Amino acid sequence: MDAEAWETVDRLVAWLDAESALAPDVELLLRFMKLSEETGEVTEAVIGVLGQNPRKGLTHTWDDVDSELCDVILTAMVALRTRNPDAANIFKAHMASVASRSLTTTNRPPHSRENPPRARPVVRAQPAGSTVRGAVNPTFD
Template sequence: MDRGARPTVREACPMADDDVWESIDHLHSWLDAHRTHGGREGLLLRILKLSEEVGEVAEAVIGATGQNPRKGADHTWDDVRSELCDVVITALVALRTLTPDAREVFMAHLAGVTERSLGTDPTP
Protein backbone atom coordinates (compact mmCIF):
# COMPACT_ATOMS: atom_id res chain seq x y z
CA MET A 1 0.00 0.00 0.00
CA ASP A 2 1.22 3.50 -0.83
CA ARG A 3 2.18 5.46 2.32
CA GLY A 4 -0.20 8.31 1.40
CA ALA A 5 -3.14 6.07 0.52
CA ARG A 6 -5.87 5.22 3.01
CA PRO A 7 -6.11 1.54 3.89
CA THR A 8 -8.99 -0.42 2.44
CA VAL A 9 -11.69 -1.63 4.80
CA ARG A 10 -10.23 -5.15 4.67
CA GLU A 11 -6.74 -3.84 5.51
CA ALA A 12 -7.99 -1.64 8.33
CA CYS A 13 -10.24 -4.31 9.80
CA PRO A 14 -9.67 -7.77 8.32
CA MET A 15 -12.71 -9.15 10.13
CA ALA A 16 -14.57 -12.06 8.58
CA ASP A 17 -18.34 -12.44 8.73
CA ASP A 18 -18.01 -14.94 11.57
CA ASP A 19 -15.93 -12.43 13.52
CA VAL A 20 -18.64 -9.80 13.13
CA TRP A 21 -21.24 -12.09 14.68
CA GLU A 22 -18.80 -13.17 17.37
CA SER A 23 -18.26 -9.49 18.22
CA ILE A 24 -22.02 -8.93 18.33
CA ASP A 25 -22.33 -11.88 20.74
CA HIS A 26 -19.55 -10.45 22.94
CA LEU A 27 -21.12 -6.98 22.95
CA HIS A 28 -24.50 -8.50 23.81
CA SER A 29 -22.97 -10.44 26.72
CA TRP A 30 -21.06 -7.40 27.96
CA LEU A 31 -24.17 -5.22 27.85
CA ASP A 32 -26.19 -7.88 29.67
CA ALA A 33 -23.54 -8.08 32.39
CA HIS A 34 -23.64 -4.30 32.88
CA ARG A 35 -27.34 -3.58 32.44
CA THR A 36 -29.26 -1.61 35.00
CA HIS A 37 -32.68 -2.81 33.83
CA GLY A 38 -33.67 -6.35 33.06
CA GLY A 39 -36.65 -8.14 31.64
CA ARG A 40 -39.08 -6.43 29.30
CA GLU A 41 -37.91 -2.95 30.34
CA GLY A 42 -34.28 -3.78 29.53
CA LEU A 43 -35.30 -5.18 26.15
CA LEU A 44 -37.35 -2.11 25.29
CA LEU A 45 -34.54 0.23 26.36
CA ARG A 46 -32.04 -1.69 24.23
CA ILE A 47 -34.31 -1.34 21.20
CA LEU A 48 -35.00 2.31 22.01
CA LYS A 49 -31.22 2.90 21.89
CA LEU A 50 -31.61 2.68 18.09
CA SER A 51 -33.56 5.94 18.09
CA GLU A 52 -30.75 7.65 19.94
CA GLU A 53 -28.18 6.38 17.44
CA VAL A 54 -30.31 7.43 14.44
CA GLY A 55 -30.61 10.88 16.02
CA GLU A 56 -26.82 11.05 16.18
CA VAL A 57 -26.69 10.28 12.44
CA ALA A 58 -29.08 13.17 11.81
CA GLU A 59 -27.01 15.47 14.02
CA ALA A 60 -23.83 14.51 12.13
CA VAL A 61 -25.48 15.11 8.72
CA ILE A 62 -26.72 18.51 9.86
CA GLY A 63 -23.24 19.28 11.17
CA ALA A 64 -21.50 18.03 8.02
CA THR A 65 -23.70 20.18 5.81
CA GLY A 66 -23.53 23.21 8.09
CA GLN A 67 -27.31 23.44 8.37
CA ASN A 68 -27.25 24.84 11.90
CA PRO A 69 -26.15 28.48 11.57
CA ARG A 70 -25.31 28.62 15.27
CA LYS A 71 -22.86 25.72 15.02
CA GLY A 72 -21.75 25.80 11.39
CA ALA A 73 -19.99 22.77 9.92
CA ASP A 74 -19.09 21.01 13.16
CA HIS A 75 -19.09 17.42 11.80
CA THR A 76 -17.52 15.60 8.87
CA TRP A 77 -18.78 12.89 6.54
CA ASP A 78 -16.44 10.54 8.43
CA ASP A 79 -18.56 11.36 11.51
CA VAL A 80 -21.69 10.43 9.54
CA ARG A 81 -20.15 7.11 8.48
CA SER A 82 -19.14 6.38 12.07
CA GLU A 83 -22.63 7.14 13.36
CA LEU A 84 -24.18 4.92 10.68
CA CYS A 85 -21.92 2.09 11.83
CA ASP A 86 -23.14 2.68 15.39
CA VAL A 87 -26.73 2.30 14.14
CA VAL A 88 -25.89 -1.03 12.47
CA ILE A 89 -24.07 -2.37 15.54
CA THR A 90 -26.86 -1.25 17.86
CA ALA A 91 -29.48 -2.88 15.62
CA LEU A 92 -27.56 -6.16 15.46
CA VAL A 93 -27.11 -6.22 19.23
CA ALA A 94 -30.84 -5.50 19.66
CA LEU A 95 -31.64 -8.34 17.27
CA ARG A 96 -29.27 -10.62 19.22
CA THR A 97 -31.14 -9.60 22.38
CA LEU A 98 -34.38 -10.83 20.82
CA THR A 99 -32.94 -14.12 19.56
CA PRO A 100 -29.78 -16.18 19.95
CA ASP A 101 -30.23 -16.98 16.22
CA ALA A 102 -29.65 -13.35 15.20
CA ARG A 103 -27.26 -14.24 12.38
CA GLU A 104 -29.67 -16.71 10.79
CA VAL A 105 -32.63 -14.35 11.21
CA PHE A 106 -30.68 -11.47 9.67
CA MET A 107 -29.30 -13.50 6.75
CA ALA A 108 -32.75 -14.93 5.94
CA HIS A 109 -34.28 -11.45 6.05
CA LEU A 110 -31.48 -10.02 3.90
CA ALA A 111 -31.99 -12.80 1.35
CA GLY A 112 -35.72 -12.02 1.23
CA VAL A 113 -35.19 -8.29 0.79
CA THR A 114 -32.56 -8.94 -1.89
CA GLU A 115 -34.87 -11.33 -3.72
CA ARG A 116 -37.79 -8.86 -3.63
CA SER A 117 -35.59 -5.96 -4.70
CA LEU A 118 -33.15 -7.50 -7.16
CA GLY A 119 -34.75 -10.79 -8.07
CA THR A 120 -31.66 -12.71 -7.01
CA ASP A 121 -30.73 -14.84 -4.06
CA PRO A 122 -27.41 -13.66 -2.50
CA THR A 123 -26.61 -17.09 -1.09
CA PRO A 124 -24.60 -19.56 -3.21
Protein backbone atom coordinates (compact mmCIF):
# COMPACT_ATOMS: atom_id res chain seq x y z
CA MET A 1 0.00 0.00 0.00
CA ASP A 2 1.25 3.43 -0.76
CA ALA A 3 1.63 6.30 1.70
CA GLU A 4 -1.46 8.08 0.36
CA ALA A 5 -3.65 5.07 1.13
CA TRP A 6 -2.38 4.90 4.72
CA GLU A 7 -2.85 8.69 5.12
CA THR A 8 -6.48 8.22 4.08
CA VAL A 9 -6.82 5.37 6.57
CA ASP A 10 -5.38 7.61 9.31
CA ARG A 11 -7.97 10.28 8.49
CA LEU A 12 -10.79 7.72 8.49
CA VAL A 13 -9.67 6.33 11.87
CA ALA A 14 -9.51 9.86 13.32
CA TRP A 15 -13.00 10.61 11.97
CA LEU A 16 -14.45 7.34 13.31
CA ASP A 17 -12.79 7.90 16.69
CA ALA A 18 -14.16 11.45 16.92
CA GLU A 19 -17.69 10.29 16.09
CA SER A 20 -17.73 7.33 18.48
CA ALA A 21 -19.26 7.51 21.93
CA LEU A 22 -17.93 4.03 22.77
CA ALA A 23 -14.91 3.09 24.84
CA PRO A 24 -11.83 2.55 22.65
CA ASP A 25 -11.64 -1.18 23.41
CA VAL A 26 -15.29 -1.66 22.39
CA GLU A 27 -14.76 0.42 19.24
CA LEU A 28 -11.78 -1.75 18.30
CA LEU A 29 -13.81 -4.94 18.69
CA LEU A 30 -16.60 -3.49 16.56
CA ARG A 31 -14.11 -2.61 13.83
CA PHE A 32 -12.94 -6.23 13.85
CA MET A 33 -16.56 -7.39 13.60
CA LYS A 34 -17.20 -4.96 10.74
CA LEU A 35 -14.92 -7.18 8.65
CA SER A 36 -17.46 -10.02 8.89
CA GLU A 37 -20.20 -7.71 7.71
CA GLU A 38 -18.13 -6.59 4.73
CA THR A 39 -17.16 -10.15 3.72
CA GLY A 40 -20.84 -11.03 3.89
CA GLU A 41 -21.50 -8.26 1.39
CA VAL A 42 -18.92 -9.80 -0.96
CA THR A 43 -20.79 -13.09 -0.66
CA GLU A 44 -24.11 -11.38 -1.32
CA ALA A 45 -22.70 -9.70 -4.44
CA VAL A 46 -21.27 -12.98 -5.81
CA ILE A 47 -24.61 -14.70 -5.21
CA GLY A 48 -26.27 -11.78 -7.01
CA VAL A 49 -23.90 -12.08 -9.99
CA LEU A 50 -24.61 -15.78 -10.29
CA GLY A 51 -28.36 -15.39 -9.72
CA GLN A 52 -28.24 -18.10 -7.06
CA ASN A 53 -31.21 -16.73 -5.15
CA PRO A 54 -34.24 -17.69 -7.28
CA ARG A 55 -36.40 -15.16 -5.47
CA LYS A 56 -34.08 -12.27 -6.37
CA GLY A 57 -32.43 -13.41 -9.60
CA LEU A 58 -29.50 -11.45 -11.01
CA THR A 59 -28.95 -8.47 -8.73
CA HIS A 60 -25.24 -7.58 -8.93
CA THR A 61 -22.37 -7.19 -11.40
CA TRP A 62 -18.72 -8.12 -11.11
CA ASP A 63 -18.06 -4.41 -10.61
CA ASP A 64 -20.22 -4.66 -7.47
CA VAL A 65 -18.06 -7.58 -6.29
CA ASP A 66 -14.92 -5.50 -6.90
CA SER A 67 -16.37 -2.65 -4.86
CA GLU A 68 -17.27 -4.95 -1.97
CA LEU A 69 -13.78 -6.47 -2.01
CA CYS A 70 -12.33 -2.96 -1.75
CA ASP A 71 -14.59 -2.35 1.26
CA VAL A 72 -13.14 -5.48 2.91
CA ILE A 73 -9.57 -4.29 2.28
CA LEU A 74 -10.28 -0.78 3.56
CA THR A 75 -12.13 -2.06 6.62
CA ALA A 76 -9.20 -4.36 7.45
CA MET A 77 -6.78 -1.46 7.09
CA VAL A 78 -8.90 0.67 9.44
CA ALA A 79 -9.09 -2.16 11.98
CA LEU A 80 -5.33 -2.76 11.81
CA ARG A 81 -4.58 0.97 12.15
CA THR A 82 -7.00 1.25 15.07
CA ARG A 83 -5.20 -1.60 16.82
CA ASN A 84 -1.67 -0.46 16.03
CA PRO A 85 -0.44 3.00 14.98
CA ASP A 86 2.39 1.35 13.02
CA ALA A 87 -0.09 -0.45 10.74
CA ALA A 88 1.64 0.52 7.48
CA ASN A 89 4.96 -1.02 8.54
CA ILE A 90 3.26 -4.08 10.04
CA PHE A 91 1.38 -4.68 6.80
CA LYS A 92 4.49 -4.14 4.67
CA ALA A 93 6.51 -6.61 6.77
CA HIS A 94 3.69 -9.15 6.74
CA MET A 95 3.29 -8.91 2.97
CA ALA A 96 7.05 -9.42 2.54
CA SER A 97 6.90 -12.47 4.82
CA VAL A 98 3.98 -14.01 2.91
CA ALA A 99 5.69 -13.33 -0.42
CA SER A 100 8.94 -14.84 0.83
CA ARG A 101 7.36 -18.09 1.94
CA SER A 102 4.80 -18.33 -0.86
CA LEU A 103 6.57 -17.18 -4.01
CA THR A 104 9.53 -19.52 -3.86
CA THR A 105 9.53 -22.92 -5.54
CA THR A 106 11.63 -24.48 -2.78
CA ASN A 107 8.62 -24.43 -0.43
CA ARG A 108 6.42 -26.46 -2.77
CA PRO A 109 6.46 -30.25 -2.77
CA PRO A 110 7.08 -31.76 -6.22
CA HIS A 111 4.07 -33.23 -7.97
CA SER A 112 4.02 -36.96 -8.47
CA ARG A 113 1.50 -39.73 -8.96
CA GLU A 114 1.16 -39.86 -5.17
CA ASN A 115 1.02 -36.06 -4.90
CA PRO A 116 -0.80 -34.78 -8.02
CA PRO A 117 -1.55 -31.09 -8.49
CA ARG A 118 -4.98 -30.31 -7.16
CA ALA A 119 -7.72 -29.38 -9.59
CA ARG A 120 -8.47 -25.68 -9.59
CA PRO A 121 -11.77 -24.23 -10.68
CA VAL A 122 -11.49 -21.80 -13.55
CA VAL A 123 -14.17 -19.13 -13.64
CA ARG A 124 -14.52 -17.36 -16.92
CA ALA A 125 -16.25 -14.14 -15.98
CA GLN A 126 -17.64 -11.32 -18.00
CA PRO A 127 -15.20 -8.50 -18.75
CA ALA A 128 -14.96 -5.70 -16.19
CA GLY A 129 -17.59 -3.07 -16.88
CA SER A 130 -19.75 -5.42 -18.94
CA THR A 131 -23.48 -4.94 -18.63
CA VAL A 132 -24.17 -8.65 -19.19
CA ARG A 133 -25.07 -10.20 -15.87
CA GLY A 134 -24.39 -13.72 -14.71
CA ALA A 135 -22.04 -14.58 -17.59
CA VAL A 136 -20.01 -17.12 -15.65
CA ASN A 137 -19.04 -20.67 -16.64
CA PRO A 138 -17.20 -22.52 -13.88
CA THR A 139 -15.04 -25.29 -15.36
CA PHE A 140 -12.20 -27.41 -14.06
CA ASP A 141 -8.84 -27.86 -15.75
